[in-house]
Amino acid sequence: MKNPLARKSWSPFVVGACIGVLSWFAFLTADHPLGITTAFEHSAALLIGLSAPQAVATHAYFQQHDPKIGWEWMLVVGVFIGALISAATAGDRTSLVVPSLWKWRFGESVWRRLAAAFFGGGLMMFGARLANGCTSGHGISGSLQLAASSWLFSVIFFGTSIATAFALFGREGRRHV
């Protein structure tokens, strides 16, 4: 039988079911829902703390939070390693900078794409910390617990992303995805 890791993709339903089971595992073993963005907040806070130790003493964030390298921080490292293993085993690695849909709409400029990714990623993370979660923490982990905050967040972000995608790429963009 062929190694399943060598296949480029699995059925989205199989993947979804496995993520569901993985979230049982996370609740059972670490008493923690799957989430990504708290680790980024803590990393940024630790870096700020290192570069400006005197500011930390009076800053409200550091009085109310205890940033640390914990389970969730290692989860993020693991996601990187897991995706690397998966893509390398299947020959699905790429050094792509400008995806084809983006190229069709905004041209081949590498710097334009990187700038959009930088600011898009930054705004996305800022929003995730305002709301206390992301596609994993709210979208999957929160929704499966039937949390009111998570369903509201998911509806708002999905709707906003749809509107933004159509504003950026238009109906014509659908033929170039």
Next chain:
Amino acid sequence: MFDPIWKLILGLGTGIVFGILLQKGGVAKFRVILGQFLFTDWTVVKVMGTAICVGGVGIYAMLPTEAVELHVKPLIWGGVVAGGLCFGIGMATFGYCPGTGVAACGEGRRDAMMGVLGMLIGAGVYVALYPTIKPWLRQFGDAGSVTLPDLTGTSPWWWLAAIVVAAGFLFIRSHRSGTTKPATTKSGAPKRV
């Protein structure tokens, strides 16, 4: 500053499995994420919907045994609404979500690497502005850590049943139209990454 070592290793192992799943699910790809928002590719909804079904039924089934506890995030109205708007605009521009952005770095995608750097800066801006932002967000009220069954006074199993039926419908429809592997078949051309 550090969790105990067993917890770090547990987190790493859980993350590696999560990373493999995100990569195999095809959701670490720009065209799959944007394809969902432009309604040409339903992979994201299928993955998330199935995860919510399986995860939710399992967690709620285990609740009475006290093997698991719920971790419901508070409904701070200002934070959830403003956060959802920023997140939505950012994600459609970036083309990955936080988890799949990290997975896309593992796949080698350069734009994702730049976006993850942006994510770290975005988190830093939040931490720096925290003393101003937090009180501002809270002025719109905090409904607490409530679930939809709490709010409506209904059994969680009605909600879970509805979600399972919706996902089942999606599954049947998807298999009838023969698009079981939309991550690659929709575009048809493997070179289009």
